[in-house]
Each structure stands twice: as structure tokens, then as C-alpha cells.
Amino acid sequence: MFVKKNLFGLAKSVSFVVALTTGVTTVSAVFAPAVMAAEKGQQLSSKMKPLGEADKLMKEKKFKEALAVINEKVIPIQGKSAYEETVTNELKAACLAQLKDYAGVAKVYETMLAANQVPADQVGQRLNTLAEIYLSLGDYSKGIESYERYLKSYPATPEITTGLMQAYFKKGDYKNASEYAQKLIKQAEQAKKPVDQNWLKILGYSYSKLGNNAAYADVLGKLLELYPSPEYWNDMLKIARNEVNYSDREKIEYYRLKKTVSTMTAEEYNEMAELSLSLLDSGDAKAALEAGISAGVVPTTERTNKLLNRAKADAAADLASLDSTVKEAEAKPNGEPLAKIGAAYLGHGINDKAAATIQKAIAKGGLKSVDESYVRLGVANFNMGKKAEAIKAFQSVSDKSNLARVAKLWILHAKK
Numbered sequence: 495m496f497v498k499k500n501l502f503g504l505a506k507s508v509s510f511v512v513a514l515t516t517g518v519t520t521v522s523a524v525f526a527p528a529v530m531a532a533e534k535g536q537q538l539s540s541k542m543k544p545l546g547e548a549d550k551l552m553k554e555k556k557f558k559e560a561l562a563v564i565n566e567k568v569i570p571i572q573g574k575s576a577y578e579e580t581v582t583n584e585l586k587a588a589c590l591a592q593l594k595d596y597a598g599v600a601k602v603y604e605t606m607l608a609a610n611q612v613p614a615d616q617v618g619q620r621l622n623t624l625a626e627i628y629l630s631l632g633d634y635s636k637g638i639e640s641y642e643r644y645l646k647s648y649p650a651t652p653e654i655t656t657g658l659m660q661a662y663f664k665k666g667d668y669k670n671a672s673e674y675a676q677k678l679i680k681q682a683e684q685a686k687k688p689v690d691q692n693w694l695k696i697l698g699y700s701y702s703k704l705g706n707n708a709a710y711a712d713v714l715g716k717l718l719e720l721y722p723s724p725e726y727w728n729d730m731l732k733i734a735r736n737e738v739n740y741s742d743r744e745k746i747e748y749y750r751l752k753k754t755v756s757t758m759t760a761e762e763y764n765e766m767a768e769l770s771l772s773l774l775d776s777g778d779a780k781a782a783l784e785a786g787i788s789a790g791v792v793p794t795t796e797r798t799n800k801l802l803n804r805a806k807a808d809a810a811a812d813l814a815s816l817d818s819t820v821k822e823a824e825a826k827p828n829g830e831p832l833a834k835i836g837a838a839y840l841g842h843g844i845n846d847k848a849a850a851t852i853q854k855a856i857a858k859g860g861l862k863s864v865d866e867s868y869v870r871l872g873v874a875n876f877n878m879g880k881k882a883e884a885i886k887a888f889q890s891v892s893d894k895s896n897l898a899r900v901a902k903l904w905i906l907h908a909k910k
Contacts, residue, residue, distance in 0.1 A: 536577045544568050545578075548585060552592075561589040580611040600627045600636075618648045625657055634665035652678065659696060668700035675700065691721045707733070718906055727755045734899040742769050744896050746778060747869050751900055753785055755907060760792045767801050770841065776808035777841025813842060820851065828860025833867050840870050849874040849883075865895035872904055881908045 538545065544567035551560035564586050574582065583606050590598040603624050606612050612620050625640035638661045641654055648654075659674035675697035682689045698713035714730045717723075731752055740748055749766040752758050758766075763786030770779035783802045786792030816838055823831035836852035839845075852871045861867055872887035885908050891901035 536575075538578060538581070539575070541571055542568070542574070542578055542581075544571075545582065545585065548589075552585070552589065555592075557589045557592040561586065561593065564589065576609075576611070579609070580606070583611060596627045597631055600624060600631070603627075618644055622654065622657070625661070629657065629661055629664070632664075634661045637661045638665070652681065655681075656693075659693070663696050663700065668703045672697055672700035672704065689716075689720060691717070694720070707737075715902075715906060718903075719910075722910055724755070724757050727752075728757045730903060731755075731757060734903065737899065738896045740896055742773060743863070743866060744900075745769055746773070746775065747866065747873075747897055748900055749782070750778070750873060751903060751907070753782065756789070758786065758789075758791060760786060763792045764798070764801065767805060771801075771805060771808065774808075774812075775837060775841045776805055776812050777838060777843070779805035779841075780809045781841060781843065809842065812838060816842075824854070829855035829858030829867075830861055831855075832858060833861055836867070836874075837870055840874050843877075845874040845877045849878070863895075865891045865897050865901075869897050869901055869904070872901070872908075876904065876908055884908050 544563055548560045548563040548568060551557075551563060564582065568582050569586075571578075583602050587599050587602040587606075590596075590602065603620060607617070607620065607624075621640050621644040625637045625644070628634070628637035628640060638658065641658050641661065644654060655674055655678055659671055659678065662668075662674060663671035675693045678693045679689050679697065682693075694713055694717050698710055698717065701707075701710040701713060711730070711733050714726060714733070717726045718730060731748075734748065746766065746769060749758070749762060749769075752762065753766070763782050766782040767779040770776065770782065780802070783792065783798065783805060787794060787798070787802075792798055816835065820832070820835055823835055826832075832851050832855035836848050836850075836855055839848035839851060849871055852867050852874065855861060856864060856867050856871070868887050868890040872884045875881075875884035875887060885905050888901040888904045888908070891897055895901070
């Protein structure tokens with residue numbers, strides 16, 4: 495029995511556990527002091543001779559030794575000019591980067607920015623790099639602070655917006671993360687560029703954490719449209735299952751869609767078969783078990799074999815009498831008997847007769863659930879490759895119906 499559940503738990507599903515891999519921007523190459531001096535028209539004084547020793551060690555890839563020279567011989571030098579301080583810090587940052595001491599690099603960069611040692615045309619890139627370093631270190635607050643410092647002087651780029659989205663997401667600030675994800679998606683759509691899957695995943699996860707289940711479902715729909723996968727189908731179908739309490743007949747339609755998109759479990763195949771048999775829909779029972787066994791999902795246990803044998807026997811008897819009952823059903827005052835025959839044809843995979851009979855039932859009227867018949871009509875047409883007719887039938891399902899979500903998902907599947 496389906497139970498209506500809070501959807502917050504869906505945020506834990508595999509497809510929405512977004513593992514962001516924020517890379518550290520490679521620290522810009524540092525020129526040898528003499529080259530820098532020549533380019534800037536400045537000279538290093540004789541007291542800075544140890545800097546040349548450090549530079550030589552760096553060229554030999556002896557970064558640990560070079561860093562020791564800088565710390566022990568260069569930094570203690572008194573009276574360095576602003577340029578000499580800058581060169582010292584650049585070389586130190588380069589050594590630390592090669593040694594993967596990114597916390598050390600960040601500390602040096604902060605010092606340089608505070609002392610105005612970074613050329614004006616490089617401040618933006620330096621702040622961007624600093625933010626990425628902080629994100630890689632897990633210091634999301636400082637990463638956000640660095641990006642905000644960038645935005646005080648420079649326009650937002652997609653890279654900066656992405657960085658802020660990631661930083662807020664990793665920090666657990668889902669409100670801001672969702673806002674930056676929306677900006678990226680909107681910009682891409684306006685520019686007619688592809689919407690990155692990761693933006694949608696972050697947006698969907700953020701909405702689920704904020705309790706905005708309707709928006710979460712909309713994002714899942716977008717993911718299914720652009721990046722269809724069994725994982726996203728499974729997540730969306732969980733929403734369809736949990737948001738309403740289906741009748742037994744409606745459950746069959748839910749399972750029919752789930753079977754079509756290959757997200758059924760062994761237990762669900764068995765439940766579909768048992769429900770179908772209890773409702774005298776032997777064709778659906780037989781088809782469900784055969785599909786589950788063929789997919790390697792349903793094991794051939796004693797229970798399964800017993801169910802399958804019963805379904806086969808009932809299906810054979812049903813098929814033998816089905817055609818002869820149509821005229822009798824047509825003489826009835828309403829379309830309900832025809833609707834049941836159409837559903838039976840659909841379960842047996844006789845789609846042309848299913849569509850024709852269900853159309854007659856709908857036209858005759860008096861159905862207990864016209865929405866169920868519209869869904870089955872859509873499925874029959876979909877199975878025959880008549881996607882336009884299928885979509886039209888699915889679109890006829892009322893938005894107030896328990897099957898409204900199922901119908902919309904069929905439309906999404908038919909459009910792909």
C-alpha cells in the first residue's frame with residue numbers, strides 16, 4: 495500500500511548527492527627575478543642575492559629547499575623595497591603551490607593583496623584564484639568573501655557565478671545556492687546554450703532541502719528532459735508515488751510507466767502481477783512477470799513460478815473470450831464495460847484493439863474514471879509509435895486526477 499510521505503527524504507537519493515570537485519586554479523608562473531626586474535624597469539639590490547639562490551633551486555625543482563632559503567635568508571632581509579617584497583612573495587607562493595601547501599599560498603596572496611603588491615590588471619584573477627583555493631580547502635566562507643571582493647570591482651562572469659553557487663552549496667546555504675544556480679540556468683537559456691547538468695542537480699537538491707517540493711519536481715522534469723536516466727526517473731516516480739494515494743487500478747498505471755522506463759524492483763513486478771490478477775487483468779500480470787524475469791530483476795522462485803503459471807492460464811482464458819464480449823459491452827448503457835475490455839486488450843499487448851475500444855468507451859461516456867481511460871489510450875498509442883496521438887490522450891487527463899503526474903511523465907517520455 496502506498497503511503498503519502500514527506501518528500502524531504504528524496505534529497506538523499508543517489509542522483510542528487512552532488513559531489514562538487516572544485517579545482518584549484520594553477521598559480522601563475524613566476525618569472526625569474528632578473529626578468530621581472532627588466533620588464534618593470536626595476537632592479538634587485540645586492541642584498542637580495544639569496545633570492546637568486548632560491549630561484550636556481552626552483553629551476554632544479556627543489557622547491558622545499560628553495561622555500562627554506564626564502565624563509566631563512568630572504569624574508570629576514572631588512573629594508574627591502576616594495577618591488578623586492580613583491581618578488582619575494584611571488585616566489586614564495588610559487589614554491590608553496592608546487593609543494594601543494596595551498597593554505598600557505600592563500601596566506602601569501604592575502605598579504606600581497608593587502609599590501610597592493612598585485613598589479614591592478616591581475617587583482618581580479620588573483621581574487622578568483624584565492625577563492626578557488628579556499629573552496630578546495632573547505633573554507634567556504636572565505637571563498638565566498640573572496641568572490642564578493644571580486645564582484646565589488648568586476649562584473650560577474652559565469653565562472654564567478656559558478657564558484658559562488660558551489661561555495662554556498664557546500665556551505666549548506668541552499669537559498670543562495672539555488673539563486674546562483676537559477677542565474678546560471680537563465681543565462682544559458684537566454685544565450686541558447688546548454689544548461690549544465692550539475693547546475694540542475696544543485697538547484698534540485700537545494701529546493702528539496704528548502705522544502706520546496708513543487709520546484710524540486712520541476713527541476714527533476716528538466717533533468718529528465720535534458721539528461722534522461724534511470725536515476726532521475728526513479729526520483730521523479732518516487733514523487734509521483736508519494737504525493738497521492740492511488741487506488742489499486744491507478745497503481746497498475748503507475749507501475750506500467752515505471753516498467754516502461756526500466757525502474758521496477760522485483761517486489762514491484764510481483765506486486766503489479768498480484769494486483770492485476772486480483773483485478774482480473776491477467777494480461778498485465780503475465781506481462782509484468784515476464785518483463786521482470788527477462789530483465790533479470792525477478793528471480794524465478796517458487797512464488798514467481800506459481801504467479802506466472804496462474805497469470806498464463808488466466809490470460810489464455812481471457813484472450814479466448816475477449817473479442818466475443820465487445821458487442822455485448824457496446825450494447826450497455828455506458829462505456830464502462832468497453833473501458834474494461836480496452837484495458838484488458840492493453841494488458842495483453844493488443845494495442846490497436848485497446849485504442850479503438852477505449853476510444854469507444856470514452857465517446858459513450860458514463861465512465862467511473864475517464865482519466866484512467868485517457869492514460870491507457872495514451873499508452874496504447876505510444877506502444878504503436880503514435881506519439882502525437884499518445885500525447886493528446888495524456889494531455890486530456892485532468893490536473894486534479896491522481897494520475898495527473900503519471901500522465902505528465904508519459905508526455906515527457908513520449909517527447910524524448
